[in-house]
Amino acid sequence: MPAGHASAGRRSLDARVLGPNCRRRGDRSRRAGGRLRLGGGQRDWGLCRGGALDRRHDRTAWRPARCDPRRDWLTNGRWIVRWLWAVVLLGVLILSLAHDSLAQDDEPPLVLVIDIDGPIEPITERYLSRVIDEAESRKAQALVIRINTPGGLISSMRNMAEQILNAPVPTITYVWPSGAQAASAGTIITIAAHVAVMAPATNIGAAAPVTGTGEDLPPTLRKKVDEDITALIRSIASARSRNYEAIELTVLEAKAYTADEALDLGVIDHVSVDLDSLLNRVDGTEVQVGAETRALRTAGAQIDEQGRSMLERFLDILTNPNVTYALILLGTYGVIYEIRDPGNFGPGVLGVLGLVLGFAGIGLLPVNFTGVLLLVAGIILLLLESQFDGFGWAGIGAVICWILAGFLLFGEIFPEPTALDDPLEISRWVLGLFGAVTVCVIAMFWILGRGGGKSEAFIPERERRLIAQSGTVVDILNPSGEILVGDEQFTAMTEGEDIGAGKSIVVTGVYAGGVLKVVEPGEAPSELTSRSWRDRVARYSLAHIIRQRRER
Template sequence: MKRNSLLVFLVVLFAALKCYAAGPIYKIQIKDYIIHPITGEYLSKAIARAQEEKAQALLIVLDTPGGLLQTTHNIVKEIMNADIPIIVYVAPAGARAASAGAFITLAAHIAAMAPSTHMGAAHPVQLGEEGDKETLEKIKEKLFKKEKKEEKEKPATTPMSEKIMQDTLAWVENIAKARNRNIGWAKKAVEKSVSSTAQEAKNQGVIDFIATDEQDLLRQLDGKEVKLPSRSVKLNTKDVNIVPIELNWRQAILNVLINPNIAYILMTLGFYGLLFEITHPGSWGPGVAGLISILLAFYSFHVVPPNYAGIILTVVGFLLLAAEVFVASHGLAAFGGLVCLAFGALFLVDTPAAFLKVSLKVVIPTILASTAIIGALTTLILKTHRHKISTGPEGLIGEIGEVDIDLNPTGKVYIAGELWNAQSSEPIPKGEKVQILKVENLKLYVKKV
């Protein structure tokens, strides 16, 4: 009896120790975020925390359109050198691991995808080097089209982009080799922007398996052995505890700000805040809010490289809109400003990557709102200019008064409760009604009604 009790105790103790030793799985989510320094910091701190708190593994639920190459390098380096298993799961259905996301997925110890997801299109995008020159050339070509005979075509690549391409190919080959993934597919994803569905990626040896949801993922992970730099780990994911790690408040705010669309909106709001302060001195509130908005926009453009041609066009556009309020240009300054804003928004971010550009869904409403605001201000100004002056001597012009002392040709006229010196071109007796023609040197010039 004692022997059986001891055996039961040892079995229970072993099961308990096994569950304790397994540890929880920490989880972070990249919810359609662009890969930039803030997402890089989020992932890096999650790996550090998971290692420090003896987590069994870190699960990255990934959905991203791509991002900055340098940040991707840093993230991949963290994953490759992590001392716990890193599991990348491209989910939910409809998610993607495009561009930078493809590198992160390839670098994971275990890569999985949900059905109806895709990954790839990892062609490196060059930021902030020769984009300005290329953009200006495109503008000149479109605005000043000239027929050029026997002109040699320009090469499709530049020396710098070729260097980046070769470096990225070598890098992705090393990643695929280290994780025993399809090297040929990885290089095609970089060189030819190949993209694959979940099933295609599984068939080609790019990912480890397809999981319908997180529970299915944990079921397939159970018992899988993962080789780390210093040791091997066997995953125990049956009834494992999942501990989510969210963005902290600072990361959440900065993650929103590092978005070209948000930056453009902040820059626009900042302009109108400062314009209101200039036209209404002493109000302070709009001016301070405008200044803060512009500084936040500058922070965003510090991370996402701007195109100087786009910045100049945008600034000129805002200045022309402001000029329309102060100068009577009959709408020409406003029209020029709106055209500059439109082109400036299109060229504002120095990258060919669509997800890093300002969206037309933001540009068009912003320009329409600017049109409405400037139109309303211009209308009010025109109405003010056309409105008859009702105060001071000029306000008497056109009014009707009564002769108090005969005009021959000078005399006195009673009007608006006051007696004025007056003069007419013909004699007008006392009691007659007269109309004021003009006021000069506190003298009324009148005519008989």
């Protein structure tokens, strides 16, 4: 066979047998990079394309083919680069995780702190709930609740105790600073935390329930409320391993304890002078949070004090009984001013806003329904007074209703246990101030009437009965002149164009001095037809009675 044909045959056989690359390993007869004995010798095989098949004397033997060093280097180099990138990325990932772990270990633990300073009320309850949620989201080690309160509402106290008992983070109550108290509702909130601490020269206790005005409850009702609160105390003391007998006495006998006495009796856990010493003292303490036992890490903690939000501060002001009462009365004055002098918009808008905010504040507080009715009745009577014969029975009734509402709005005719040693009441100074302001407003109606203003207060009966009556011009009105109404002649004035003699007119009002205000029939306001019922009501006003006695 010619050499060229033999070479081509070997190449085709190489391609069929070996394939494009000589990469198979483990097979002794087709090994690439292994050793093959040929005629008693050994030859090295490399990783190269092809392999020549040598047929001599019907004997098959392998021999290495010529390799392309550049192609083999490129093929193997790509795999090496890929493996290097994989190793580098894996190393970066390991180092990143290690760095995060070390950073977490080096970062100081976080402790959130809030202040409950003042009465326990619905806004305080909202404040606590918000900060507990934030402590959970920020994975805080603990939440410290600094307390200085005279007491508050039983409903808010129960809700806050429930929040603390079920908090997803460890809670620490701290009666602080020296001279502070955790009285009444503050007692139950203090013992509900995982760790209860007091500062020196503070006190806790005196949790006997009273009415909203600070008075004692009737015996039967007192017994029911005592049983309810002491049952709550026993359940909390059992969950927090506290001396429930000593705590019960704060309700049954109104007992109060100093910080050292509370510590000796097992009411609290520690006495600490400041927050730093507290955090160092409780560090390592194990507490039960749900089904999990946690060890507190508070030594050297990062402290983040959480104040009240703008909305909580606004609602706190709005729920002040004095502010609520003032907003309702000021709102009423603004609405009345708008009704008497429509078109200004400012007083009316501010008045409606004041009424809305005032009644919203009432909705957030425990109020007596009788007081609310008296408050609304006073508003209606003052509105009537602004429309009738100044300083009458409606005005006097409005003053009386508002003063009684001030006493009864947050009090009880039939006492209920709505508060603990922190009565909600309106200041006597506020009641006196707004009583005087209401008298001045009613007196203003009188003065406006006497001066020919929009109010018809103290208009003589003779001229009053002429309003809405028709007449005839005797002498041209330019702008004043004489008119004839019935069989009597009166001085009149028009604010429009001149009205000639003999023309018809309608009396629409009375100026100062008894001068009648008139217009032509086509220009008469439609509301004149409704004056008849006002006149009938006005006959029974105090001003009308006083005027009749003077005329006698």
